[in-house]
Amino acid sequence: MDSQFAGRQPIELEQAPLSTQPSFTETNTLVKQTPSSASEFTHFHGYFQDSMEMYAEQQIVTNYLDAHQDWFSRCAHPMRVEAIGLNGYALVVGRFAALGYELEPKIGLELLPQENGIYRIQTIPVPNYIPQGYEVDFRASQGFVEVPAKEYFQEGEFDDFEPPALITRVEWELNLSVALQFPKFIQKLPQSLVQNTGDRLLSQIVRQISRRLTYKVQEDFHRSLGLPMPKKFKKR
Secondary structure: OOOOOOOOOOOEEOOOOOOOOOOEEEEEEEEEOOOOOOOOOEEEEEEEEEEEEEOOOHHHHHHHHHOHHHHHHHHHOOOEEEEEOOOEEEEEOOOEEEOOEEEOOEEEEEEEEEEOOEEEEEEEOOOOOOOOOEEEEEEEEEEEEEEEHHHOOOOOOOOOOOOOOEEEEEEEEEEEEEEEOOOHHHHOOOHHHHHHHHHHHHHHHHHHHHHHHHHHHHHHHHHHOOOOOOOOOOOO
16 A cells, blocks of 8 residues: 555645554555546555553543543644534645645545444534535444453553553454545556555545554543553553
8 A cells, every 4th residue: 555656646635644653453454446438437445453541441532532532633734624513523634746636635424423332423414515526435333342451551560650450452443445436548548656655645534544543542631631641552
């Protein structure tokens, strides 16, 4: 997904890079090439997984996540965010460019209320906005696992902080489908080059919406409770 095109300009994201790298797994990406036509789309699909740890029991974490009106816009920065009703947001993800093709997608996301301990996020239409040359289907879910703190910390690891007995690990997965309507000059390029372009674009969208948001939510949560930001967790 991070390979560059030989002799070509790689996709560049015109926003600041991530300040940290939480664990992230891309488990699958697929591409389906439709017949070459200015009116048809090339479809890309990816499945991704990640997790983040919180220094608190599950109920405290869910109380925080339920109040997303307080933290979502702040944590999504530098993406531009507009509220859509009570649970929806329109995000301008960033500007992407490769091979003379530019795209600045705006995506509507709805943060559904939790159901049986599971939170889900899905795409919704952005009012008074019609996407030009792209379609995005974003479907994410996240659940919780409480883990004894002793599995993460060594005794005496913190001088000024006594970790709770339980730490909450938030585990999420994402199914993301993107359909791109490439201009004719790109449709004439080798299919492998078009596929690499779409794969890289898909990866960048995930980074902007999920990886950055994952870290900043984690940071905001601990700051709001006056807790230290997790720096290093021991793998079980």
